[in-house]
Amino acid sequence: MRKLTSNSQQASMKRGLIPAFLAAVIISVTGLLAPINAAQAKNTFVFANASPYDTMDPQVVFDVGRVAYRLNLYDGLLRWLDNPPKLNPWLAESYDISSDGKQYTFTLRANAKFHDGSPVEAKDVAYSIDRILALKKGASSLFVKVIKPGSTKAIDNRTVQFNLNKSSAIFLATVPEIHVMNSDLMKKHEKDGDWASAWVSKNDAGSGSFKLKRYDPAKGFLAERFVDHFLGWGDKYLDAIEFRTVKEINSRVLGLMKGDFHGADGYMPQDQIKRLMKTDEVNVFEEESMRIFYFIIHNGRSPMNDINFRKALSYSFDYTGFIKDILSDSVARNPVPLPNNIWGAPQGVKGYTYDLDKAREHLAKVKEPLREITIGALAGYGQTEQAAVLLQSALSKIGVKSKILSETWPVASGKMRNEQQMYDLLPLWKSTYYADPNNWVGEMYYGPNIGSRNNSWYQNDQVDQWITEAIGSTDQAVRAANYAKASTKVMEDAGGIFVYNTKWFGPYNKNVKGVRFCPIGNAQEMRWVYFE
Amino acid sequence: METLRFLLKKLIEDRVALLGALLILLLIFTAIAAPFLATFPEDIAEFHPPNRLIAPDGTYWFGTDRMGSDIYSRILFGARITITIAIIAIGVSVIIGVPIGLVAGYYHTWFSDLLMRTSDIFLAVPQIVLAIAIAQTLGPSIENIILALSATYWPFWTRLVYAETRSIQKETFIEANIALGASPIRVMFMHVLPNISSSIIVRTTIGMGGTILTAATLGFLGLGAPPPSPEWGRMIAESREFLPEAWWYATAPGLAIFLVVMGFNLFGDGLRDILDPRIRRSVRHDE
Numbered sequence: 012m013r014k015l016t017s018n019s020q021q022a023s024m025k026r027g028l029i030p031a032f033l034a035a036v037i038i039s040v041t042g043l044l045a046p047i048n049a050a051q052a053k054n055t056f057v058f059a060n061a062s063p064y065d066t067m068d069p070q071v072v073f074d075v076g077r078v079a080y081r082l083n084l085y086d087g088l089l090r091w092l093d094n095p096p097k098l099n100p101w102l103a104e105s106y107d108i109s110s111d112g113k114q115y116t117f118t119l120r121a122n123a124k125f126h127d128g129s130p131v132e133a134k135d136v137a138y139s140i141d142r143i144l145a146l147k148k149g150a151s152s153l154f155v156k157v158i159k160p161g162s163t164k165a166i167d168n169r170t171v172q173f174n175l176n177k178s179s180a181i182f183l184a185t186v187p188e189i190h191v192m193n194s195d196l197m198k199k200h201e202k203d204g205d206w207a208s209a210w211v212s213k214n215d216a217g218s219g220s221f222k223l224k225r226y227d228p229a230k231g232f233l234a235e236r237f238v239d240h241f242l243g244w245g246d247k248y249l250d251a252i253e254f255r256t257v258k259e260i261n262s263r264v265l266g267l268m269k270g271d272f273h274g275a276d277g278y279m280p281q282d283q284i285k286r287l288m289k290t291d292e293v294n295v296f297e298e299e300s301m302r303i304f305y306f307i308i309h310n311g312r313s314p315m316n317d318i319n320f321r322k323a324l325s326y327s328f329d330y331t332g333f334i335k336d337i338l339s340d341s342v343a344r345n346p347v348p349l350p351n352n353i354w355g356a357p358q359g360v361k362g363y364t365y366d367l368d369k370a371r372e373h374l375a376k377v378k379e380p381l382r383e384i385t386i387g388a389l390a391g392y393g394q395t396e397q398a399a400v401l402l403q404s405a406l407s408k409i410g411v412k413s414k415i416l417s418e419t420w421p422v423a424s425g426k427m428r429n430e431q432q433m434y435d436l437l438p439l440w441k442s443t444y445y446a447d448p449n450n451w452v453g454e455m456y457y458g459p460n461i462g463s464r465n466n467s468w469y470q471n472d473q474v475d476q477w478i479t480e481a482i483g484s485t486d487q488a489v490r491a492a493n494y495a496k497a498s499t500k501v502m503e504d505a506g507g508i509f510v511y512n513t514k515w516f517g518p519y520n521k522n523v524k525g526v527r528f529c530p531i532g533n534a535q536e537m538r539w540v541y542f543e
Numbered sequence: 544m545e546t547l548r549f550l551l552k553k554l555i556e557d558r559v560a561l562l563g564a565l566l567i568l569l570l571i572f573t574a575i576a577a578p579f580l581a582t583f584p585e586d587i588a589e590f591h592p593p594n595r596l597i598a599p600d601g602t603y604w605f606g607t608d609r610m611g612s613d614i615y616s617r618i619l620f621g622a623r624i625t626i627t628i629a630i631i632a633i634g635v636s637v638i639i640g641v642p643i644g645l646v647a648g649y650y651h652t653w654f655s656d657l658l659m660r661t662s663d664i665f666l667a668v669p670q671i672v673l674a675i676a677i678a679q680t681l682g683p684s685i686e687n688i689i690l691a692l693s694a695t696y697w698p699f700w701t702r703l704v705y706a707e708t709r710s711i712q713k714e715t716f717i718e719a720n721i722a723l724g725a726s727p728i729r730v731m732f733m734h735v736l737p738n739i740s741s742s743i744i745v746r747t748t749i750g751m752g753g754t755i756l757t758a759a760t761l762g763f764l765g766l767g768a769p770p771p772s773p774e775w776g777r778m779i780a781e782s783r784e785f786l787p788e789a790w791w792y793a794t795a796p797g798l799a800i801f802l803v804v805m806g807f808n809l810f811g812d813g814l815r816d817i818l819d820p821r822i823r824r825s826v827r828h829d830e
């Protein structure tokens with residue numbers, strides 16, 4: 012009797028299984044389709060991004076490849092906008108700087124809200140900077156030397172006060188990197204003192220113009236317009252933005268041409284830009300940017316610690332061939348470690364030229380023993396390989412042997428922080444993180460930054476003194492003069508091989524309007540963009 | 544001499560295998576004579592940016608690449624890399640795999656099982672995945688590619704030799720040899736090995752094609768020879784940025800890989816038909 016029941020139960024279960032399975036399939040299929048249909052119904056902007064979004068935590072990442080979620084999901088007190096970049100009030104409506112330059116008091120807007128509806132308050136700002144200092148990742152290196160954890164005070168709900176150890180001329184320029192997080196929400200999701208890192212790496216605790224809707228590290232993220240954003244919305248806007256990871260250049264280009272993607276990164280190979288310019292579907296916007304291309308030289312290692320060897324290297328790069336032929340004149344020669352178009356850049360400096368006779372002259376004076384040198388390159392970034400190959404070919408003509416080691420960006424960036432593992436030379440870009448000359452020469456060739464952002468192991472007392480003075484001063488004329496002197500000195504010392512400054516060629520669908528380019532973020536802030 | 548003449552006769556009768564043999568000869572000839580055949584032999588290490596991405600014409604037969612080098616000349620020199628990788632990797636695999644297979648097949652002890660299970664472990668992981676893992680860990684270079692390929696290919700010969708040894712062991716002439724007091728080493732290398740050599744030769748020829756393809760894959764993934772080496776897989780990887788405009792850039796090395804791999808496969812199939820009548824292709828017009 013009992014057996015019979017269980018059999019019939021089994022049978023009914025089996026009978027029930029098939030429809031249940033079908034139902035599950037239908038639900039999952041429609042479930043998959045639903046967001047796509049919804050996205051298509053509204054106006055969704057799809058951006059094809061080369062780098063994968065491996066986290067949604069705005070405070071552990073500090074690069075341009077993954078800048079989109081920092082700018083669109085989060086707000087800072089201030090924000091860099093337009094080109095040339097200007098610092099604009101954002102979450103803060105005003106600020107005061109004390110006369111000794113150590114105390115910065117920001118007054119927050121009254122109407123700013125987080126995505127869960129709670130107001131943005133001073134305590135959230137204090138929490139955010141303390142979190143940056145505690146995690147020691149992302150942009151933290153900008154702040155650790157000037158702010159002590161816990162020193163930032165919420166005077167009242169709308170007033171926050173930063174108390175710096177020492178006056179810093181670049182502090183204001185770096186404030187936009189303090190992405191304000193919802194402290195109440197974060198504390199709710201904190202586990203074992205992790206500052207909610209596990210939770211926020213997949214979720215959203217911001218107040219930005221868009222609200223995270225869906226995130227998949229393998230695919231990218233989708234965010235919807237945050238209607239209550241403090242800046243309000245005009246009559247033209249996007250309902251949603253999707254940043255999708257598309258690693259292959261050809262897929263990005265074909266997607267743009269077909270209209271599947273409405274935008275992509277502005278640093279594609281010039282041959283592909285030309286191809287996009289020919290099509291009717293795509294507009295390519297051109298802007299002067301601040302992103303210099305140079306070879307890091309490991310100044311701390313023999314024979315590169317010999318200035319004559321470094322000069323021989325600098326005379327061995329075919330600048331004209333590289334800029335004119337390989338990059339079709341899409342960039343401008345930039346002979347110093349400061350972009351030509353930022354204040355403080357020295358004027359009329361000639362820099363090195365491609366001159367193998369001079370290279371041989373300097374090579375003859377080298378006292379250090381010569382050896383085969385290793386030139387790094389970034390796998391997948393064809394331009395770095397082409398630059399490395401071009402240099403190698405010229406070096407072989409003057410009798411310097413070299414080999415090329417092409418590795419991925421995560422491998423290379425790990426080696427850059429290690430004096431022993433670092434390549435002898437590595438071609439690389441330096442983008443804008445804050446529009447101040449310190450972003451380049453002050454980060455790259457400043458002694459105290461050795462091993463973190465000075466990957467050249469370059470140290471010169473005079474340069475250090477100029478930069479220290481420039482960081483401490485609030486007088487822009489003094490600062491400009493010091494950065495000019497420092498970058499000229501690094502160039503004379505051949506601390507690196509400085510090649511060019513980029514132009515940005517942003518490809519967008521022809522119906523896209525309102526793209527607002529800024530060298531910080533490369534036009535990836537989408538709140539002004541709309542479809543015509 | 545008689546067998547060689549027989550082989551040649553059979554080969555000439557089998558048009559397809561002959562084509563394969565000619566392709567292989569062409570590859571070897573190209574590799575040896577590259578400096579004489581190349582129109583711009585200096586383009587291996589010298590570049591001419593003003594001439595970059597020129598479509599095939601009378602001067603540049605296969606066009607030029609991203610650095611303005613002649614692709615035809617680079618393909619010729621690339622043949623050297625290809626053939627070096629294939630010969631060394633396959634050679635090492637045979638040297639490791641065949642003795643292990645012989646020993647494991649000849650003896651019937653726990654040691655045979657140990658050897659065979661070890662080779663099974665290697666066979667269990669998809670070969671390309673294992674090769675990628677090894678090459679990635681050791682860093683990109685031709686030497687490491689050879690190492691990765693040898694480390695992943697030897698079990699194929701072990702398997703083959705093991706099975707053949709086991710089946711031939713029961714033959715009367717082997718038993719007679721053992722009865723006469725021949726040492727195991729003598730039996731294995733003087734009597735077993737010559738009798739299974741035809742299968743090894745067939746496997747090796749076909750294996751060449753597979754090795755070249757895997758080496759090109761690793762080169763394509765950036766694990767092989769560093770730039771500016773004219774390795775074929777690397778050339779295809781470089782060309783991706785310039786597709787579809789510079790169609791010749793990927794076409795030339797792609798065709799080269801295709802022809803060489805096809806050559807080894809056709810020749811290997813033909814050899815198998817001639818040397819190993821048991822597994823002859825079913826449809827033959829000359830029979």
